[in-house]
Amino acid sequence: MRRSAELTGRTAVVTGAATGIGAAIVERLAAQGMELVLVARDGARLEVTAERLRAEHGAQVSTLALDLADHGAPARLAEWLAEAGTEVDVLVNNAGVSLLGPVAGSDPARVRGLVDLNAGAVAELTAFLLPGMVARRRGAIVNVASTGAYAPAAYLAAYAASKAFVLSFTRALWAETRATGVRVVAVSPGPTETAMNTSRMPGKRDPGAVADTVMSALRGRGPAVVDGRLNALQTFVFGRLLPASAAAVIAERTLRKAALGNVSSVLP
Template sequence: MVGYFDRQRVLVTGASSGIGRAFATRVAADGGDLVLVARREAVLRAQADELHARFGSSVEVIPADLSAPNAAAGVAELLAQRAITVDALVNNAGLGIHGDLADADLGAVSSQIAVNITALTELTAILLPGMITRGRGAVVNVASTAAFQPVPHMAVYAATKAYVLSFTRALWSETRGTGVQVLAVSPGATDTAFFEIAGEDASVGSRRAPEQVVEAALGALGSNRPDIVDGAANALLARIACRIPAKWAIALAERSVRPESPVSQAN
């Protein structure tokens, strides 16, 4: 069976680790070519060599700090210099900081917004017109189950992911009939390096594998739906969060990231 990204050039942000790395491997295994974007150039170059050796993929590396001003424009400039056409974009790079806003470092607050929102939006805005002109392509934005309700103690992170979900759903509608697929994938707790920054307390319960998130996204692409939650239990919790009173949803979310806190605090 031909893979979804067969003979397509897919740009994956945050490709050096976790879900992005699993995405890149899957694209290569499916016969696609890649542009890998993240900060750690040596990691990306080793990964590019490995994917080329294993799958014969053509893999370009663009080291970039997506929290920097105009980072997306910088990536686009390098794509143009190398005459690379991007058929599909996976906006996966992201980070979440654990802690109350009043105690937060301002730089950490800003970098979450810059990577999770600004770079994702600008890369989409830069690459989408070409896809529409060509009448085909895909934009996959990695949101989170944190998008479905506010999350005390990770307030900025959850708000950035609510943005990603809302933005992607609207874009899904704007691009209908253009041949471009737009999808938000919302993982729940997934076993990656995410928790090295967010803190091990940032989830309770079991974690799914990055490959499962990729599988969920690929399963949903082409099915004409704007978003998918990875994992049946995560999907159920997301649906419940949208249907119960906001203060209950907030309390439940707080409990999952700050287990020691009494639920009543959020009432």
């Protein structure tokens, strides 16, 4: 891909950057000549990714091991960036977890932790880093949502709801920031081949394809992009054509076996 003058030499913060979709995104950003700050819980794994980016792209990469579901973690990240004098031009809120199963059988602490990470940290980190972008009149925030954001998903209730939050938050923020020079966009992958989704469903997308969609979303104009044509069609049918109750019932039937069978796989 041709390097974009708007990205080269600038700094991106990417959460959940060590594996899966996040690792593919930082690879694309490093190829654009960006300096990178990688965030996730497992510091050693982050360093492996960072080392690869340094070796393959000569990128300047820092890592910060943080549990973003912890209250106060986004503030610690913002402080760490401020102390290092780092101006953030691109924030990719990608870190996320899923939880498959009926709410009645779920650990309440895990449900809360999922919402704190998938929704809370996204909103808080955005609120910390957006003012600097607006003041500089440049920058971008990409929030990784999910096709699950577009309709209720039984057995993935908290996950889909957290992603619906991300989608709605991002669309509103897009409208708020349209005249500020800051690009805000939600990117929604469907089933993608990562550690989060080990299910044997057909048609799973490659994390690299999602990263390509993120890169084109950065150049685009609208508030929300779905990765992959079939996924886009699915979100149109479930999010726009069907009443929410019908969408919820169909999702319940589709996911029942995976959720109630003895499976550890987690679907998007």
